[in-house]
Amino acid sequence: MVVYINDQEKQFNGNDLTIQDIIDQGKYNTQYFVVYLNEKYIGRLQHRKIKVSDGDRLKIYPLVDGG
Amino acid sequence: MSEEEIRSVLSQKAVGFAGCGGLGSHSAMSLARAGIGTFFLADFDVVQEEDFSRQCFFRSQEGMLKIHALRDNILDVNPDAKIYCFDVRLCPSDVYELFQTADVVIEAVDVAKTKLTIIEALQKHAPEKPVVSGVGMAGWGNTEALKVNQMNTLYLCGDLISKVSDDMPLTAARVGIVANMQANVAIELMLKENGYGSLH
Numbered sequence: 001m002v003v004y005i006n007d008q009e010k011q012f013n014g015n016d017l018t019i020q021d022i023i024d025q026g027k028y029n030t031q032y033f034v035v036y037l038n039e040k041y042i043g044r045l046q047h048r049k050i051k052v053s054d055g056d057r058l059k060i061y062p063l064v065d066g067g
Numbered sequence: 068m069s070e071e072e073i074r075s076v077l078s079q080k081a082v083g084f085a086g087c088g089g090l091g092s093h094s095a096m097s098l099a100r101a102g103i104g105t106f107f108l109a110d111f112d113v114v115q116e117e118d119f120s121r122q123c124f125f126r127s128q129e130g131m132l133k134i135h136a137l138r139d140n141i142l143d144v145n146p147d148a149k150i151y152c153f154d155v156r157l158c159p160s161d162v163y164e165l166f167q168t169a170d171v172v173i174e175a176v177d178v179a180k181t182k183l184t185i186i187e188a189l190q191k192h193a194p195e196k197p198v199v200s201g202v203g204m205a206g207w208g209n210t211e212a213l214k215v216n217q218m219n220t221l222y223l224c225g226d227l228i229s230k231v232s233d234d235m236p237l238t239a240a241r242v243g244i245v246a247n248m249q250a251n252v253a254i255e256l257m258l259k260e261n262g263y264g265s266l267h
Contacts, residue, residue, distance in 0.1 A: 029230055032179040034186055036218050041190045044183060059218050063186075064230035066205045066237055067090045067177035 004057040015054070020047040023060060032063040068263055074102035078147075080257045081105035083166030084173050085157055085185050087133040088112065089237060090201040091175035092123035092140075093246035094253070099141040099148060101254055106141060107169055108134040109153040109161075121239040159184055163192035170260065171253045174200035175246070177231075186221065195220060199252045204245040205229040207238045213245060215252055222256075224248040 001012045003022065012022070019035055019042060035042045036059040042050060052058065082103050084091045087110035095106060110133045114124045128136040134152040141148050153165055157176070162185050166172045174185050182200060189198050203225035204213070212226040225245045231237050255265050 029228070030179055032183045034183070034218075034221065034223070039219065041194070041219070041221075043187055043191070061202070061216060061218075061223055062227055063179040063182045063200075064203055064205075064228065065177060065179050066203065066229070066231040066242075067086055067088055067175050067182075067201055 001052075001054045003052055003054075006059055007057075012052075017052050018048055019050050019052060019058070022052060022058065023047065026060065028060075028062045030062045030064050034061040034063060035059065068258075073258065073263075076258060076261045076263070077102040077254065078104040080171075081107065081169045082171050082173060082253055083107040083109070083169035084137075084175055085109055085162065085166070086175035086177065087137045088118070088175065088177055089121045089239075089242040090204075090246045090249065091173060092133070092137050093243050094173050094175065094250040095137055095141060096123050096144065097247050097250035098253060099144045101250070102145065103148065105149045105151075105169075106138075107151045107153070107166055108137055109155055109157055109165055110134050111154055111156045121237050121242045157181065157185060159188040159191075162188040166196070167193075169196070170257055171197045171199060173249050173253060174198055175249070179230075190221070197222065197253075197256050199224065199249045199256075201225055201245045201249055203227040203229045204241050205231040205237050206235040207241055210241075210244065213241075213248065215248060222249075222252050224252065 114128045138150045197220045199222045202223050216223040
C-alpha cells in the first residue's frame, strides 16, 4: 500500500493500518500530532479508529514542548 | 501599498493570543508595532525572574500577571490599541469563546498537549479561523530549519522537532525568530483578507 506522508511516497505492508499505526512507525519524539487525511483534519481520538487506504495523503505534524 | 495604508487596515483587525510567554509576548509586540487595533490576551502565569532570558518583560514587571504586563507594553507602543485580558488556563470550551471575534489566533503556549487542545478546539468550532502556531524552537542556531508549514487554516511556525529539554533550552533569539514568523504570517493573512497579497 502506498501512502503519501507530508508529500513523500511511503510503502507499507498490509492494508489494515490505522493512522496511529502509521504514526507509530514514524519514530517521532512526541505523542501529540496534528493530522490531516486527504486535507481533512482528524482529531486525536480518531487516530486509532480511522484506517488508511492506498493512495491516501496524510499530513502528520508533531507538536513538541516549547513556547 | 504605503505604511499608512497598511496601518489603517491592521488597525481594524483583532488578534487572539493563547499564551503570553516567549512566543506570545514577542509576537504581540511586533503586531502592536504594526498597528493591530485589538488584542485578546489569555494566560494564567505571572512574570518571574526566569522569564527575562527570553520573554518580552522587564524587571519592574516581576510578579505581575503576564496579560497585564503585556497589555502595558503594548499600550506603551500603541496607546490606541484595545486590549482584553483573560486570566485563564485555556480549556477547549474557552478557546472558541475567547477568540470568537479575532481575525487570527496566535497559539503560543509551551506544552505540546495544550497546543493540541487549542488547535483541536478551533478546528472543531471555527475551522475557517486562521491559527498560527509555534512548534519547535528550542536551542540555538539552525535558523534555516525554521519554516512555515500550512494546511488549510493552520500555520505551524518552527522546525517541528526541537523540543525543550535540559540540554536544549529555549533561547531568546530562536524563540524570537519563531514569534516574529507567527506575527509575519498573521499580518500577511490579515492584509490578504483586504486584497493585499505578500510581496513574494
